[in-house]
Amino acid sequence: MNIGYALLFPxxxxxxxxxxxxxxxxxxxPGPKFMTxxxxxxxxxxxxxxxxxxxxxxxxxxxxxxxxxAFFAGMAGMFILDVSLPHDYMAEHNxxxxxxxxxxxxxxxxxxxxGIALHNFPEGLAVFAGTLQSLKVGxxxxxxxxxxxxxxxxxxxxxxxxxxGSRRKALLWSSLSGLAEPAGACLAALVLMPFLSKAVLGFIxxxxxxxMVFISIDELVPVSRSYGEEHLSIAGIIAGMIVMSLxxxxxxxxx
Numbered sequence: 001m002n003i004g005y006a007l008l009f010p011x012x013x014x015x016x017x018x019x020x021x022x023x024x025x026x027x028x029x030p031g032p033k034f035m036t037x038x039x040x041x042x043x044x045x046x047x048x049x050x051x052x053x054x055x056x057x058x059x060x061x062x063x064x065x066x067x068x069x070a071f072f073a074g075m076a077g078m079f080i081l082d083v084s085l086p087h088d089y090m091a092e093h094n095x096x097x098x099x100x101x102x103x104x105x106x107x108x109x110x111x112x113x114x115g116i117a118l119h120n121f122p123e124g125l126a127v128f129a130g131t132l133q134s135l136k137v138g139x140x141x142x143x144x145x146x147x148x149x150x151x152x153x154x155x156x157x158x159x160x161x162x163x164x165g166s167r168r169k170a171l172l173w174s175s176l177s178g179l180a181e182p183a184g185a186c187l188a189a190l191v192l193m194p195f196l197s198k199a200v201l202g203f204i205x206x207x208x209x210x211x212m213v214f215i216s217i218d219e220l221v222p223v224s225r226s227y228g229e230e231h232l233s234i235a236g237i238i239a240g241m242i243v244m245s246l247x248x249x250x251x252x253x254x255x
Contacts, residue, residue, distance in 0.1 A: 002138065003189070006131035009142040010124040010185035016146035017178030020153020021171050025161060032227035038150055039224035040236025043216040045144035045244040047237075050216075052248065053137050054130065054209035061202025070203045074210025078122065082218060117180035120149075123215075124184025126208040132196075133205055140244055144212070147240075148220065149178055 058067035123145050131138025153174045161170035192200065224233040 002131050002135055003193075005135060005138055006128045007182065007185055007189065009131050009138050010127040011179075011182040013127055013142045013145040013149060014120060014124070014178035014181030015175065016149040017153035017156070017174045018171060020150040021157035021174035022153075023150070024154045024157040025167050025170060032229055033232060035151055035154075036224050036227045036229040036232045037236040037239075038147060039220045040233040041240035041243075042144055042147035043220035043224065044237035044240025044242075045140070045147065046212040046216045046220070046240075048241040048244045049130075049137070049140045049144060049248075050209035050212045052245070053140065054133075054205045054212070057133055057137070058202045058206030058209065061198050062206070067202065067206040070206035071210040071213075074207035075214045076210075077207075078211050078214040078218075081122070082214075117177040120178065120180035121184035121187070122208075122211050123148075124181035124186075125188045125204075126211055127181065128185040128188045129201065129204040129208050132201060136248060140248055141208075141212075143247070144240075144244070145181070148215070149181075151223075153178065 055067060055071055058070060061067075062070075127138065127141050127145060130141040156174040156177050157170040160173050161167065164170070192204070221233070221237070224236065227233075
């Protein structure tokens, strides 16, 4: 099994939040077209991987009924987590128009970082489980979640940088929120590895597909469209699906 890669890929995906924080520090205000395309592209990648690779792999291992039960269980779990511990993107708070004290901005950044970190745990599991299935699937999920994490890094870094004026603090808080993904992968390795079998992996892959589809339809697509670039959002989704289809085909040919 690809244990080493299954632990390395979540780390790479999690650290992509640093890219978002660097963008927020250098550019300070990423344009709506950039945010729309990034989020839409990520949604397209995640949806395609879920229905083309993860769910079919689960069906192969445990059958159609149980795989779909696991799929919807993954969606239900993310729904409960999202309701209990909501987290927001930059687009959901007009930071430039907000008139608030530095401590309030800093507190906003802290709570967004905590919320994103908690949501990143199951994403770490997604990368871990997908990589155990195959390197091809692991690479695809890592790319999708890394793209997803870039605007999350922006969401954390913007209020912290605005409140403190410290690039180092903005980068640190953003990076810490992303490190929840390798932590989730390590926890999955400790808990699941003693019991891992083809059937267990099939359940996990189908559940991960549900998690990724939920993230896409609940977060990525709505927030992508919220920037007022609706047609660009759809173009990003389609582009993400096309690029990931080609990537899976190329990786399949090389494996």
